[in-house]
Amino acid sequence: MPRSHAHLARLFVEPDLAAGGNLTLGKDQSLYLAAVLRKGVGDEVVLFNGRDGAWLCRLTGDSKKSVTLEIIEQIAPQTPKSDFWYGFAPLKSERLDYVVQKAVEMGVGTIQPVMTQFTQVHRLKPDRLSANAVEAAEQCEVLNVPEIAAEISLDRLLADWPETHGTRTLLFADEGEASSSPVAALERLAGQSIGLLIGPEGGFSDAEREKLHAQPFVIPISLGPRILRADTAAVAAMALIQAIIGDWR
Structure with missing residues (x-):
């Protein structure tokens, strides 16, 4: 991942990730971003799901119960699964x-x-x-x-x-x-x-x-x-x- 994004919080999610999409996090991850990390509307995070690479996302809603995000762009391609x-x-x-x-x-x-x-x-x-x-x-x-x-x-x-x-x-x-x-x-x-x-x-x-x-x-x-x-x-x-x-x- 480019070092310019290395400082951003990273979260693993289950849904598919694609440019222009929107995502609502569950209660635990929403609480983590909004209350623990104090992220608010306009802040950026990185999401990945093990299938679609790493994606830069921006908060569009910062409720502690359901943070919403806009999926902006892929910043790292998916790596193949290890055979080890x-x-x-x-x-x-x-x-x-x-x-x-x-x-x-x-x-x-x-x-x-x-x-x-x-x-x-x-x-x-x-x-x-x-x-x-x-x-x-x-x-x-x-x-x-x-x-x-x-x-x-x-x-x-x-x-x-x-x-x-x-x-x-x-x-x-x-x-x-x-x-x-x-x-x-x-x-x-x-x-x-x-x-x-x-x-x-x-x-x-x-x-x-x-x-x-x-x-x-x-x-x-x-x-x-x-x-x-x-x-x-x-x-x-x-x-x-x-x-x-x-x-x-």
């Missing part, structure tokens, strides 16, 4: 929020909670996961909000993988691997569809590691000589993937 799949064993509260937000910032296309033997959290709130993904996209000028896939057990994920993911390779951060650089292993996967699986605090159980190693579509990687927290491991692995074979190139 990220699965993780859910963590507790703030750290769960953190990994979802960082996955959005790192360009993940699909986020899926995966239940493992040592998973700490077993009751998720999908709405909270989605809200965190939207908030991260709004703050970081991301035009694609990742899909939040339904939680799944590790056993079911592996059993269904060939059918649901085709030829996608699944990388998993394996604490049991001898410390080594993952660069060479990743370079061999250039141009392929990639998935990343991060386990819970305490790692995968021995039985889970054995099952993962037995799958022909799974490649274990080391993240170096230090034991990383699950949220740190996720960010480190996503950064490596994007830098070596992803869209940072």
Whole structure:
């Protein structure tokens, strides 16, 4: 997005966006703009919906219950959806929020909670996961909000993988691997569809590691000589993937 628009508030909306259109926001977003950000008639904001790019819009009504806007012009084209799949064993509260937000910032296309033997959290709130993904996209000028896939057990994920993911390779951060650089292993996967699986605090159980190693579509990687927290491991692995074979190139 041009830097001249970088200072404007950004909101994710569901309706289609096109020049000359008009839009009325719901109560929560109207309250946010009118009461929290104190936006009034004539002020500009940026709207995006994950399909039509980013659009400069101008407030034509500033009621705290229903802000209305005129859609002026597209200021950034829609970016294609990322093919990067990220699965993780859910963590507790703030750290769960953190990994979802960082996955959005790192360009993940699909986020899926995966239940493992040592998973700490077993009751998720999908709405909270989605809200965190939207908030991260709004703050970081991301035009694609990742899909939040339904939680799944590790056993079911592996059993269904060939059918649901085709030829996608699944990388998993394996604490049991001898410390080594993952660069060479990743370079061999250039141009392929990639998935990343991060386990819970305490790692995968021995039985889970054995099952993962037995799958022909799974490649274990080391993240170096230090034991990383699950949220740190996720960010480190996503950064490596994007830098070596992803869209940072």
